[in-house]
Amino acid sequence: MPRELIDLLWRDHPDAPSGGARGPRARISTGSVVEAAIRLADADGLGAVTIRRLAADLGVSTMSIYTHVNTRDDLLVLMADVAHGSAAPAPEGGASPSADWREQVRLLAEANLDLLRRHPWLLEIADDRSALGPGTIAKYDHELAALAPLGLDDVATDAALTFVLDFVRASARALRPQPHAGELAASWPQWGPRLAGYLGDDFPLAQRVGAAAGEAMGGVGEPSLAWSFGLARVLDGLAALRP
Template identity: 70%
Template sequence: MPRELIDLLWRDHPAAPQGGARGPRSRVTTGAVVDAARALADAEGLAAVTVRRLGDALGVSAMSVYTHVNGRDDLLVLMADAAYARMPLPTYGNAGWRTRVRRVADANLALHREHPWLLEIDDDRTAFGPGTIAKYDHELHALDPLPLDDVARDAALTFVLDFVRASARAQRPDPRADEMPEIWARWAGRLAEYLGDDHQLAQRVGSAAGEAMNAPASPTHAWEFGLARVLDSLNPK
């Protein structure tokens, strides 16, 4: 029962401790709990992943969930690692570093689009999971063609992935999207009154950027802008 998070993360590894033989067979496994939690998060967001709802989804009492997972914090780590483990990792072939890095960026953007709840999980212990480590290893190899020492290689990958994460966050659909039109109808006039002629640069650039954002197929502008710069910045001198 006090199986540690590290062992739960590696539960599929042959060397992982398994539950004792005695007692009734568990009606569910840790893996099933994590899968159900991921499905719930995909469908309704991370806030919907409560222990009680998870129990319902598994046909088991709420407290029974704690037999397979130590608590909600740990569950989030398991969910994140499972998502990384199942993520399709890009192939590199003998492509140049720009293409390789671009594929890493695309794959991660797709990941966050499919599982926006990953952006809300920020627990360092995820780094010790098998999925996370495999992903890290594979993505480090994208930088093979570049002349970077170990520390710089890690920093470069972090730089790329942080950019992707920020972009994904910006592209994430606002949960308030439905109400925004009517809210904006009420706010626009007042905001104009408050602003007057102040901050003219902000007003001009902000509305330009806002229109660009709402234009068809162009929330990707910031993505292209940023990704191009990220790639340029990795150029070996």
């Protein structure tokens, strides 16, 4: 049987129990299972990550996979932790109190957006147990250092980080490729006049603001502009918390 999830997360720690039964050396390791699952999710989405598919990709039996992970849900936690760890730089000490905190938080937000673009399946994993892993903790520690120059108390610092990361996750969802991208723009010359006819004098505010925003953005929305606008407001909000 595989180890408990906490021990699987910390499997490379010198104090972690080895687990497993005595016998011939395993053809695969827990790490190789997790890395294969990440490659599969990157290529085909999280729905493609099944124990059967992993076994086929690794050339082993499904029971061999289950000797390394207890359940698919546990596997997702391990995947998230490895991905988080890849975004956490090596410890270099805390940030200086005089550091440009706005630039640090901006870089923090952009790094998380890049992480979610490289591994969009992370948006589908909502499991608090990933917070127990070394990769996630290293990422958390690094990100807290970026917020340290704000001078907030510990609880407020944690809340501020959650505020930033929630904004990034929402933006990452908005920035995902749309299945009908371009269809509205192509259809607008025919649909626009018909929509105006349907609306008549109703919803004047929506019509005025929507027309102005659409002209400025070249469509009904521009996620990259929303990202820039939103991140600036996030930074302004944090600035207001400084003691």
